[in-house]
Amino acid sequence: MNNKIFLSIVILIGLSVNLFSQGHDKEIFEDEYIKNQLVKVTNWQFQHPKHDPRDWTNAAFYAGAFAAWQTTHDQSIYDALINIGNSVDWQPYKRWYHADDIAVCQTYIDLYRIEKKPEMLQRTLDTIQLYISRPYPTSGEIDVIKYWWCDALFMAPPSLVKLGITTGDQRFLEANDAYYKECYDLLFDKEEHLFARDLNYVLKPDGSGLKEANGQKIFWSRGNGWVMGGLARVLQELPHNYKNRPFYENLFREMASRIASLQQSDGLWRASLIDPASYPGGEVSGSGFFCYAFAWGINNGLLDPKIYLPVVRKAWIGLNECVNEEGRVGWVQPIGADPRKNFDADSWEVYGTGAFLLAGSEVVKLKNRK
Template structure:
């Protein structure tokens, strides 16, 4: 009898510890502590030019972390990036969405500091973008022909339009966004192809997965959903084109929800998870962020999406090591990859984690 009682007690203790561990990652104090640890590790371990697209995603997450924790260390790092490293300039290419991604953070900081030099280079660069075609080997192509661009650029245009009270920026965004949507969005699958090379007609084998499904990249679609959340955060409620973005957001959310794996994460390739056994943190982090933002802002049903968010957030926390490094991040590339593990990290993976935390903490 004693053995049975000890066995039952052991089971109850195990369940209690497991539940406590799971619950603890949702405690507001724990989320803030983890976000600060992750942010500070990444600040101490920089990678890439500070104003390129990878850091555009990281600093978007860093600003969200500062809004959540009010860490002076985080705020000082962002200001040092603008004042000392980049002089508040976009990266090298005026025509490329990737190179203005960092401007999201410039505009956010400008709203606090109110120094015109923090946004003037962004204003000047966008003026050139609006007036000139995309220079591509003498062939005119649309401005945003790859799905990642929908995270990089639309929030910049919307943030600037809101900040300057100038709807012209919204209108340019509508034009460029819908061109990309028409090119890359698969209305049957409710997912975006990575870029124009994945929608050209033909039977090229590298555009198909081993199971015969089309390639739809987890992180690429994560970029889109994260960008939609950041865009909708800025657009006025009565803006005429807002319903288009809201409908797209909800449509994609439903499809992405159906593709979440048992461990709470998504695989690098959304439609062929068996070929990519490891959960991929950057795409999963953006999905977690978008879902939580959607619930917090009334676009997604809490009862339907909150279990998926909680499952993902717990899994994401299991991918953070004791130092605060976020692992299981697919390296830079233009398609799903298999060569990543717990030691694989990238600054955009950290940015996605911080964005997710900034919304998970608000869930009720």
């Protein structure tokens, strides 16, 4: 084979791959594709249960599954969520004082709003009333406030705000405002516009403390993803004239600008946001929550589509590359308090599934998304 023929074949193959890629990229923004993907991913996760049904991990999955049901109207998803609630008697998890253990209440409240059955709400009401009336049983170390780790900003705030809106009791909204501001003051880095996971990752006044290999501060994708996802869910609930809404809106926009700048070429974010070179592959749970939050922000007029729609498009393409034929979402960082390197395409966790489902539920609403 001479060089001209070889070169022609290479060019033809390249053009074919590029055209296939462009066609595939367009397909994944079609309504039918997104809805089918949401159903497939949700069904796979229901068929592969993990952890206690009331655990925070599953709470993130249920949030995504509920959004998938709202998007697809697939009755089997709704029935599965109702069956899970009935199976645990609509109880939060074990600890009344811990944000993780009231995260599942978000979905209980969402389902109660439809079913209007008091037993679906009563245990959530009892537990969260206890939560806001008693101090956190601190060990005196890093757990010095109720929302002492940034992931808590997804777990508890939507539950408190949803409960306040549903019952008309302002105490729940006001308590959340106070706890949220404490976390912001403790963990938000005003130079980097990101949240440290907890006090272990906040540098001391002399500059000493934990850092990444490149010398940067440690801000992990999943933790800040939880924050952005939680902000979207809180803002979805708060009335536009609510007195403290501007605080949440300003924080949402400030973080969105910084996080968008850290997106990698494959559309995803790395486990460590500002040391991407040290971590292999995209981290899907953080990336899913970012995609969800940015798409929600565009859909609700908080983010400029000219700036953020390209970010969402790249993210949605990248996220779909991490879903296998069965509907399993891979490349999910395992449970832990810091960025991890030991995960790959076969690593899955239920919260990664939830993040993907939330993202798809907002991407499908975007105008001019193709």
